[in-house]
Amino acid sequence: MSSIKIRTKRLDGNTQIRTLISHPMEHGRNKDKTTNKFIPAHYIQVLTVTHNEKVIATCNMGAGISKDPYFAFLLKGGKPGDEIEIYWVDNLGNKDSEKHTIT
Amino acid sequence: MKINRRKFLKTSLAVGATGMALLESSSANSEWLAADFEPGSFGATLKQLLKGKPIVETEKIELNIPEIAENGALVPVTVSSSLDDIKSIAIVVEQNPVPLVIQALLMPELETFISARLKMASSSFVFAIAEGEKVCYSVKKKVKVTIGGCGG
Numbered sequence: 656m657s658s659i660k661i662r663t664k665r666l667d668g669n670t671q672i673r674t675l676i677s678h679p680m681e682h683g684r685n686k687d688k689t690t691n692k693f694i695p696a697h698y699i700q701v702l703t704v705t706h707n708e709k710v711i712a713t714c715n716m717g718a719g720i721s722k723d724p725y726f727a728f729l730l731k732g733g734k735p736g737d738e739i740e741i742y743w744v745d746n747l748g749n750k751d752s753e754k755h756t757i758t
Numbered sequence: 759m760k761i762n763r764r765k766f767l768k769t770s771l772a773v774g775a776t777g778m779a780l781l782e783s784s785s786a787n788s789e790w791l792a793a794d795f796e797p798g799s800f801g802a803t804l805k806q807l808l809k810g811k812p813i814v815e816t817e818k819i820e821l822n823i824p825e826i827a828e829n830g831a832l833v834p835v836t837v838s839s840s841l842d843d844i845k846s847i848a849i850v851v852e853q854n855p856v857p858l859v860i861q862a863l864l865m866p867e868l869e870t871f872i873s874a875r876l877k878m879a880s881s882s883f884v885f886a887i888a889e890g891e892k893v894c895y896s897v898k899k900k901v902k903v904t905i906g907g908c909g910g
Contacts, residue, residue, distance in 0.1 A: 669869060682877075684855065700790045711865045717795035719851060719859035719877050721832045727873035728864075729838075744790075 659741055659753035663733075670733030670757060672704065674741050675725050682718030698746055704728060705740045733757055794858055800850070803857040807848050807887055808894050816841075816895045821886045823899055830878040830903040837886040839870040839895075846889045847872050853882030878903050 660675045676699070683696030698718040704711050712728055730739075735757055742752035794806060804813075822836040837847050847870070848861040859876050870888070878884075881902045888895045 673873075680877075682856070700795075706867060709865075709867070711867045712862055714860055714862040715790050715794065716860040717856045717858060719854055719856055721875040721877050725834075725873070725875050727836075727871075729869035729871040731867055731869055 657753045658751045659743070661739060661741055661753055661755035663739060663755060663757045665733070665757075666729070668732065670730040670737075672728045672730055672739055673725070674704075674727075675723065676702075676743060676751075677723050678743075678745065680718055680720055680722045680724060696746060699724065699743045700746055702726065702741065702743045706730060706733070707738055708740070794861070795856055797855045798857065800852045800857045803850060804885075804887075807850070807858070807861070807889075809889075811889070811892065811894045813887075813894045813896050816897060819886055819888055819895050819897045821884065821897045821899050823884055823901055825900070826902045826904065827878060829905050830880070831905075833876045833878050833901065833903075834873070835876055835884065835886075836873040837871070837888075839888060841870060841888065841890065841895065843891045844870045844888045844895075845891075848885075848887045848889070849874070849876065850885040850887060851876065851878055851882050852885065853878075853880050855879060 658677045662673045664671045678699055679697050680699065681694050681697040683693060685694045686692065687694050696718060699716060702714040702716065711730065737757045739755045739757065740752060742750060744750045818841050819837065819839040823833065827833045835849060837849065844864065846861060846863045849859045850857050851859055860874060862872050864870065878901065883898045884901050885896055885898045
């Protein structure tokens with residue numbers, strides 16, 4: 656199952672794009688309580704949003720974003736049938752993507 | 759063994775005091791700059807973001823964040839603006855070990871709007887910095903955190 660959930664909603668002629676990603680977003684300074692060792696950093700670095708295959712947003716981020724990050728964007732216009740794709744890359748090289756069609 | 763050590767010394771020297779060599783080589787995306795997201799001072803982060811442009815405090819950018827955050831691990835934030843020439847929005851938390859939280863490059867297809875959830879180590883000023891054509895707009899808000907988001 657994909658780690659990304661996408662929801663879109665039409666708002667006054669615009670389209671709100673909301674996304675929820677399941678990711679630990681560890682910044683590497685937390686300690687594991689049982690082993691007393693640092694939990695290695697593991698966080699998303701780049702999140703890209705595309706609209707009909709054109710990149711509309713690139714977000715560079717650090718581990719200052721909460722665990723299971725949530726983002727919302729507002730697309731000018733947008734119509735049913737348009738395709739939104741979101742993908743991310745984390746600091747360990749993992750990646751995931753998800754497609755969504757505006758209804 | 760010897761080679762490994764030599765190699766390690768060489769790379770760590772090349773990256774300087776930062777020692778982020780490992781992180782840099784594993785990063786798949788060239789646009790993501792490790793230097794932006796290193797633990798550092800707020801001033802240095804600000805300098806990097808502004809790229810020499812003057813900073814203007816404005817009320818045209820709206821920073822929506824609770825004044826009192828009960829849990830620093832999850833602070834919802836929304837930045838929106840009626841200004842049209844915004845290329846990117848950055849959110850910076852002054853007291854965080856890594857002050858820069860997110861830098862979003864927004865294409866003209868998007869309204870100047872972003873919503874996210876941040877971690878905050880302690881009570882701090884939160885800045886939203888929007889990069890325009892010639893100047894950077896900034897707006898700040900004080901947020902009080904009752905439980906820090908960096909404890910472990």
